[in-house]
Amino acid sequence: MPSAIEAPVTDAVWSANPYQPHAARIVRIYNMVENNHLFTLRFVDEDIGLSFRHRPGQFAMLSIPGTGEAPISISSSPSRPGVLELCVRRAGRVTNALYRMKTNDLVGLRGPYGNGFPVTEIEGHDLLLAAGGLGMAPLRSLLWYALDNRDRFGRVTLMYGARTPADMLFREELVSLVDRTDMNCLLTVDTDPGSVWKNHVGLLPGLFDHAEIDASRTFAAVCGPPVVYKFILRKLLDLGFRKDRILMSLERRMKCGVGKCGHCSIGYKYTCLNGPIFTYWDAINLPEMI
Amino acid sequence: MKILKLRKDRLDFFASVVQQFGEVHAPVEVDGGYAFRRLSRWSEARLNYPRTILPPKKYFLPQRETLFRFVPEKGYVPSAEGLDTRIILFGMHACDIYSLNILDMVFGGAYPDPYYQARRKHIVIIGIDCIPDKHCFCRSMRADFVDHGFDLFFYDIGDYYLTMVGTALGDDMVLATGPLFEQPAEADVDEYKRRSSNKRAAFQLEVEIRDLPEIFEMEYQSGIWDELGEKCLSCGSCSMVCPTCYCYDVADSADLGTRDGARMRIWDSCLFSTHALVAGGENFRHSRASRIKFRFYHKQRGFVAEYGRPSCVGCGRCVAACPVKIDIVEVLERLRGVQHAVSH
Amino acid sequence: MSTTIRIEHLARVEGHGGVTVVVEDGAVSDVRFDVFEGARLVETLVRGRRYEDVSQILSRICAICSVAHALTSIKATERAFGVEVSPQTKALRDLLFRGENIESHALHLFFLALPDYLGYPSAVALAKDYPDAVKIALRLKQLGNTIQEVIGGRAVHPVNAIVGGFGRVPAEEQLISLREALLAGIADCRAAMDLLVTLPAADYCHTDTVFAALDSTGGYGYFHGDEVTIVANGRRTQIPGDAYLGFTNEKAVPHSHAKHSSYNGRPYMVGALARLTAHHDKLDARAHEVMARLGLTLPSRDPMDNNKAQAVELSADLHLALETVDQLLSSGVHDEPPVAFQPRAGTGTAITEAPRGILIHSYRYDDEGKIASADVITPTALNAASVEDHLRCSVRQAGTNETAELTKRLEMIVRAYDPCISCSVHLVRRRDAE
């Protein structure tokens, strides 16, 4: 045949397919908070596990075969490789299906995606992590990254508020940080119905009274529901934070994770490629961002 | 670029030779409109069509496409269904070719889409000259002319087509016809130039796109959006017919009685309220006004920032397809504050 | 001594109905064929609607007869507007009706009626022991559906048939594959007949029956034609369709028997058996052979023979559908638009044969082409009096007081009529919720 068309190129969908989920086994399911379980996953193929290197703040696409796919932040730190931890809130089809699964079941995973926190930029500076409610999930990776590389960061402060102690993600783990002297771990709950809580009680912004923060040498990473942004951002600006040193993790609908499907587009940025970590300056420039 | 010419009355013969390179698809008439379809006879082809209902993007990013088959023991197995089919798109207009060049940027990049790429490699593009009608404004969008993205391109110069040979494959097709193609004479080039400038004058619509991104920023709160939001039916027609709208949804379908299934992607539209809806019910573009604004904003402003040019090629399809006559040219001109103008 | 036999919910029929029979000292003192369908008032709902919506709305009277309702509606509208359609349209409509008849008869014979004869509760249960028979039946049913899909655009509630013709005429390739399917169907049907001829007899009632059927034009069919043939005591009477009120007694309302139709004071039966009784001479030798194999002799005195009559029609329809397809293919199908017409004030009455018997739509239009009044008379309504008559007769002839056996027989008789209770928009005897 007089043709210049080359041999089949469909091999590409086999070898370099960015949409290809890889089998991962659920090695542990930990019921942290009602409908907020921590799933520990390990890739079945060790090579894939080794080549999967994420930055704090990045996310993965989690597949439940036959049900669908959803973006989930990676809650574990790259400084603790081998397994990935996903803190998943039961919210819809995919997450419901995940909650039906048991230890040893297989799911699909691909990634890591997104920009993640600019850790190399943050290194050498103080770090303030401020989270409300479920916002702790994406920040936890950064927290452990900083603690595991303690010498590369200045002062590390965590402020985390939940409604009640029972709603606090990673509670035991975080409570155990309160006594650490190389960081300031401030935990608060809005109310303490069982009167068991030994830490702060009160709204999240109140924690600023217990923290020593020098805005000129600090990066702030903020994540939480809209009210958290509202109050924390105001506080940070009052303290004199530079707008491009306030980092936020955003949620959008996502179908591909790699800048094709269009769903996570915010004006002229893709949450999956240019985000999910955006600075406050981005937020001012991007309409409909928060 | 290699430039040849072909006698118009030999086009049929050329088409018959070209068949050996793949399935020939060309515009045919369907219920008063036109659509690219596989030809059963060359005589079905309508090369002097205004525009097809769907753009040729359907060949590269099909309306519904299986990305993976899922089998419990094997996991997600990529589907290569139809990716190797050699198709010849005969008679694409410049704006449509341009739109593929735009999609190339989206489906390339750091994460090339292997499905799109495979099809792009396998589908042959033969372009053809066209005459603008009342909805065309490709010239304003700088998409009335393409310098790459085709294998062959035919310009009408009277008794002949002046033929641009864009690729080695295009050249093979030319060679396969034996001595059918001829060397153009100087007069042919003159005729091309004459017709080219006539075509320029034939455009009935003109939009100024310089500083449009800035104007979008300035008019972000404009009342126009509410007005359009009230009118828009959210039918999605404009997105479906747009050669550069690429939003898609992904869903797993399950086979009856097993956990087998398929992961499908299906065209989607930012005009639908589900587009920016996230779990838990939060919707970043809840109002119809915010959605229609987003469509225009993304094309004329967002895409410029991402890829350096608007993602509109001025094909006029969305204008022709909108049941409530929402007209992008009119919107752009109203944003600029000038009346709908018809040049010359 | 008085016994009441009550069948609360008739199973394996379309819609919600029951039967109550009160037997006193061996004689039947009361028989009721009860209908529990909610009243949808569809005839009043179409009032004021433009002609193009009418067939769509009225087809929703019943799914199993939806082609019959939609096309009868179109026929009535065309009568009112004086629309004359093309021969191709006529052939396609004929084919569409046959498709519905094939599907409906296959469903009724194999899925609703057959389990009784073989002593199973359902075709699914039957499939365990007769897998091949059920698969054949499924294929025949599917073939009927395929015809409706190809011509009507959908198997239930067709959309392609409109006043003046069709939205889009099926393409030649579609008819060619239909042809192949019909050939396969004919073979399937032959195999199915082999099973049907082995079925045990079920004659529970013998009595003189009056029959009524459309005198179809252009051969044995269900759509074309305007006269009704009534066969009573060997005498045939032709009645023009416009005079339908004369034999449906629709508007006479003696309280309890309102809308139970009668002819000269006698109930009559409509449906496959009635059609065969009146018009078997329009069928060819092949069909008569099937009749003979099934042991069906006409005129029949046994309502259960309606099942056999359906089997004869099923077989005949496959051949007749094939003929129509061949004729369309040889003349070449043209993608012709519906004929143009002007809506106008007027009345139109259409009589056709739904799978279960005579169906009448009669409309009055205003000058804007909107419905001023509509009247729909369905086969199940026409049959109601006859069903009751046959139930009464079967109890009389039963020679048993065994309730279970009687109940089974009564159910089988009702089922043999292939009633379509959703269709019975007019049935008056309805029971209120307990």
Place this chain on the structure above:
Amino acid sequence: MSKPTAGIFGLTGCAGDQLVILNCEDQLLDLVALIDIRDFLMAGSANDTGCDLDIAFVEGAVMSKRDEQALRRVRARARTLVAIGTCAVWGGVAATDESAPRDAWLEEVYGPTGADYDSLPARALHEVVQVDYQITGCPIEKDEFVSAVANLLNGDAPLLPQYAVCVECKFRECGCLLTERGEVCCGPMTVAGCNARCPALRIPCVGCRGPAADANFASATAMFTEGGVSPQDVARKLRTFAPQGVQQ
């Protein structure tokens, strides 16, 4: 694992959705192999009318006290209740005119006894009981039904389109009846899933599946009245199958 149990029920309607289930000729034997259909009056006579059910499919509108009681009984038995068909989801054709003088009509159609009938204005199932999933269509589409069952068997919610018929009409590249022929096509207001059956046959959509999630009836009405159709006729047209949807 034991097979999930199911029941298929009809209230007042045309039985079209039950018929569509029986019309799944290619999948019917698979379906009954996967689910234990315990109660399906239209197809069988040995029904267990009291057992608990994992899934109940209910067709038809609630149009009588009897319907209402039947529906409540089914709801009490069923873990998951799925409304099938436009009547069950939206009320259907019988609900089209809620201002109808029902008593007068009953008498007109059924004579003097009509007034005593157990007859109520049509309601969709969700107006009477809690409904878990809705599969619309007049009648439902085979494919949608089968894939919904597949999803339900996996424990997932059925995935059904929410966008308009126009999307599928464009997918098929049919000529647009609105823009090219000026016809009154309800495609933009009607939820997809039928693969644009009618427009593909050059027949305007009459909206038999009920409204799309984003239907804009106000703008559609303006569009048709500008095209010369009287507002009353437009209203009637849009209300034919799912009057509730128009009100929303």
